[in-house]
Amino acid sequence: MYFYAVIELAIIGTGKVARALLHGLRHSGQVRVVQVVGRDPVALSTVKEEVPVALPEAIIASADMYLIAVSDDVIPSVSEWVKSPDKLVVHTSGAVPIDALAARHRKGVCYPLQSFSEGRNPDLREVPFFLEAEHKRDLPLLHALANSLSDTVQELDSATRQHLHLAAVFANNFTNHLYTLSYELMRKSGLSPGLLRPLIHETAQKIGEMDPFDAQTGPARRGDKGSMEQHLRLLEKESFKTIYSLLSNSILETYGKKL
Amino acid sequence: MYFYAVIELAIIGTGKVARALLHGLRHSGQVRVVQVVGRDPVALSTVKEEVPVALPEAIIASADMYLIAVSDDVIPSVSEWVKSPDKLVVHTSGAVPIDALAARHRKGVCYPLQSFSEGRNPDLREVPFFLEAEHKRDLPLLHALANSLSDTVQELDSATRQHLHLAAVFANNFTNHLYTLSYELMRKSGLSPGLLRPLIHETAQKIGEMDPFDAQTGPARRGDKGSMEQHLRLLEKESFKTIYSLLSNSILETYGKKL
Numbered sequence: 001m002y003f004y005a006v007i008e009l010a011i012i013g014t015g016k017v018a019r020a021l022l023h024g025l026r027h028s029g030q031v032r033v034v035q036v037v038g039r040d041p042v043a044l045s046t047v048k049e050e051v052p053v054a055l056p057e058a059i060i061a062s063a064d065m066y067l068i069a070v071s072d073d074v075i076p077s078v079s080e081w082v083k084s085p086d087k088l089v090v091h092t093s094g095a096v097p098i099d100a101l102a103a104r105h106r107k108g109v110c111y112p113l114q115s116f117s118e119g120r121n122p123d124l125r126e127v128p129f130f131l132e133a134e135h136k137r138d139l140p141l142l143h144a145l146a147n148s149l150s151d152t153v154q155e156l157d158s159a160t161r162q163h164l165h166l167a168a169v170f171a172n173n174f175t176n177h178l179y180t181l182s183y184e185l186m187r188k189s190g191l192s193p194g195l196l197r198p199l200i201h202e203t204a205q206k207i208g209e210m211d212p213f214d215a216q217t218g219p220a221r222r223g224d225k226g227s228m229e230q231h232l233r234l235l236e237k238e239s240f241k242t243i244y245s246l247l248s249n250s251i252l253e254t255y256g257k258k259l
Numbered sequence: 260m261y262f263y264a265v266i267e268l269a270i271i272g273t274g275k276v277a278r279a280l281l282h283g284l285r286h287s288g289q290v291r292v293v294q295v296v297g298r299d300p301v302a303l304s305t306v307k308e309e310v311p312v313a314l315p316e317a318i319i320a321s322a323d324m325y326l327i328a329v330s331d332d333v334i335p336s337v338s339e340w341v342k343s344p345d346k347l348v349v350h351t352s353g354a355v356p357i358d359a360l361a362a363r364h365r366k367g368v369c370y371p372l373q374s375f376s377e378g379r380n381p382d383l384r385e386v387p388f389f390l391e392a393e394h395k396r397d398l399p400l401l402h403a404l405a406n407s408l409s410d411t412v413q414e415l416d417s418a419t420r421q422h423l424h425l426a427a428v429f430a431n432n433f434t435n436h437l438y439t440l441s442y443e444l445m446r447k448s449g450l451s452p453g454l455l456r457p458l459i460h461e462t463a464q465k466i467g468e469m470d471p472f473d474a475q476t477g478p479a480r481r482g483d484k485g486s487m488e489q490h491l492r493l494l495e496k497e498s499f500k501t502i503y504s505l506l507s508n509s510i511l512e513t514y515g516k517k518l
Contacts, residue, residue: 072486095478095486114458115476120468122461128454152454163448166490171441171455172462173477174506175434180471180513182430189422195387195411196430197467199372202381203431204463208456209379212439217374218432219354227331227354231425239509246505247433250498254439 007144010035010060012078013069014043016116017092021069021149022049024124028148035060037081056081065090065141067110072096079105088138090145094165097158098132107134108142111161112150115172124149130156130164181240188236213254220251266403269294269319271337272328273302275375276351280328280408281308283383287407294319296340315340324349324400326369331355338364347397349404353424356417357391366393367401370420371409374431383408389415389423440499447495472513479510 009031011018018036025031026049036053038044044053054060059081066082068075068091075091079102082089089101090108101107109132114122129146131153133139139155146153156164179200183193206215219227228248235241251257268290270277277295284290285308295312297303303312313319320343327350329337334350338361341348348360349367360366368391373381388405390412392398398414405412415423438459442452465474478486487507494500510516 072483095489113454115461115465115474117465117469117474120461120465122457126457128457160448160450162489163444163493164450164454166493167441167444167448167450167455168458169477169490169503170437170444171459173475173479173510174502175437175459176462176466176471176475177506177510177513178429178434178437179466180475181509182426183471185422185426185429189419189426191415191419191423191426193470195372195423196426198381198385198387199374199427200430200434200463200466202374202379203435204459206374206376206379207435207438207459210376211452212435212442215376216432216435216439218428220432224331230354230421231428234422234425239512243433243505243509244428246502247436250440250502251432251436253498254436 007031007141008034008062008064009145010037010063010066011069012037012059012066012081014038014040014047015069015071016118017112018069019047020114020116020121020124021067021092021112022047022051023121024149030144030148034063059083064088065108065145066105067145068092068101076100076102088141090142094130094161094168097162098134099158106138108132108138109158109161110142110146111156111165113164113168125151128152128154130154130161132157132161181243185240216251216255218251220248220257221255223252223255223257266290266400267293267321267323268404269296269322269325270328271296271318271325271340273297273299273306274328274330275377276371277328278306279373279375279380279383280326280351280371281306281310282380283408289403290407293322318342323347324367324404326404327351327360335359335361347400349401353389353420353427356421357393358417365397367391367397368417368420369401369405370415370424372423372427384410387411387413389413389420391416391420440502444499475510475514477510479507479516480514482511482514482516 033051036047036051037059061084066089070078072093075096079089085104087105089105090110094111098107098109111130112127114127127150129150131142186193292310295306295310296318306312325341325348331352334355338348344363346364348364349369353370357366357368370389371386373386386409388409390401445452491500
């Protein structure tokens with residue numbers, strides 16, 4: 001016979017990250033979500049899982065952990081909702097340092113490295129989670145939470161997490177913007193932008209098998225000056241020309257090509 | 260009883276595109292590859308499918324179509340390998356106009372919009388193929404070839420194909436380079452770059468369901484000046500700062516945000 005500790009968790013927030021984490025914990029035997037807290041009654045009413053919801057005033061006092069999944073800029077003020085001192089309060093942001101949480105709490109971070117969108121439920125077990133605790137004694141609880149969600153969990157301090165988040169801006173925000181620019185170029189030429197999808201998917205899938213450094217192709221990789229000049233002539237908008245030149249030059253430099 | 264015409268095809272080239280097309284045609288009842296032609300005996304000896312190989316001097320005279328899959332810059336000279344006049348000679352490049360092929364041939368283009376790498380066989384049936392023919396009467400043969408390979412086939416003139424290829428540079432070459440930069444940032448912080456893979460895959464998968472314009476997230480999308488300034492401070496290399504600023508500004512402009 002043995003005793004199995006169940007972590008009672010309050011989730012603060014009703015946005016995309018909060019919903020994804022709630023969804024990821026729905027079958028967990030280790031973590032029980034005892035409350036979802038938010039200030040918007042309409043948003044609370046649309047929480048799909050069967051779990052008690054509450055406005056900030058009615059926040060539960062007895063949870064083992066409070067997980068804050070809200071916009072970066074309101075993390076400090078939202079962490080004040082937990083009135084009792086010495087509670088384990090954890091935020092989920094890549095960019096915000098651990099000490100942004102209210103001073104009276106035992107502070108922690110549980111950052112999932114993923115881009116969450118309405119209506120999509122990426123497999124959390126494949127999403128890397130990064131943990132930080134103000135007090136070492138809180139790490140086991142953070143690990144138990146993260147392991148309930150994911151197969152890839154590691155500890156990371158606030159400074160390194162900010163570098164990780166910055167790398168993610170390049171890998172996610174900026175690549176997605178390049179998709180947007182390529183879609184605009186397609187539409188301008190009367191082509192369906194969806195035709196690019198297999199290419200975009202394959203480009204991303206490929207790095208599962210090879211380093212992107214080795215997967216690079218294209219005129220700049222070959223140092224093909226003629227093609228690059230022709231592309232610049234085809235581009236109408238000045239902003240597109242600037243981005244084309246800058247990224248081509250960056251590729252040329254990366255592979256030690258001189259024009 | 261009916262007669263079924265089989266197209267006898269010679270493939271010229273032994274590189275990644277040539278091998279992918281050869282592989283894609285291996286079960287075709289409509290197209291029979293009668294020869295693979297190349298100038299490098301070693302490369303010819305590694306052709307995996309069971310098909311006769313030949314040096315340029317021994318090129319078959321009786322093929323219904325000659326499909327050239329070689330580097331852009333040698334398409335004109337390689338098209339001279341086909342000595343007989345009035346043959347249907349087709350190249351596979353997105354950037355090269357149809358009239359780069361030798362004047363004595365009936366010219367055509369069959370461009371697969373995909374990035375091919377050694378050792379990967381992307382599902383060609385999902386790859387869009389773009390066709391062009393100098394003579395209308397050759398279009399049925401080009402369609403028969405492309406339909407043997409893919410479910411998405413459309414006609415496209417040389418000028419529009421160049422715009423398509425340019426959009427693909429943004430969607431593939433430039434995004435892959437951003438992966439490379441993000442990998443470098445990860446390594447510099449002592450983090451395994453593979454941790455970014457689920458994020459990169461999800462970013463690409465997402466555009467199967469939503470327009471990238473709507474999927475955009477991040478500091479620039481939110482107009483979050485503080486985060487952007489902090490990121491610029493974290494970046495050491497001048498070239499990374501320049502790319503960060505330019506792409507962030509492009510996002511700000513795209514969504515009508517002013518700092």
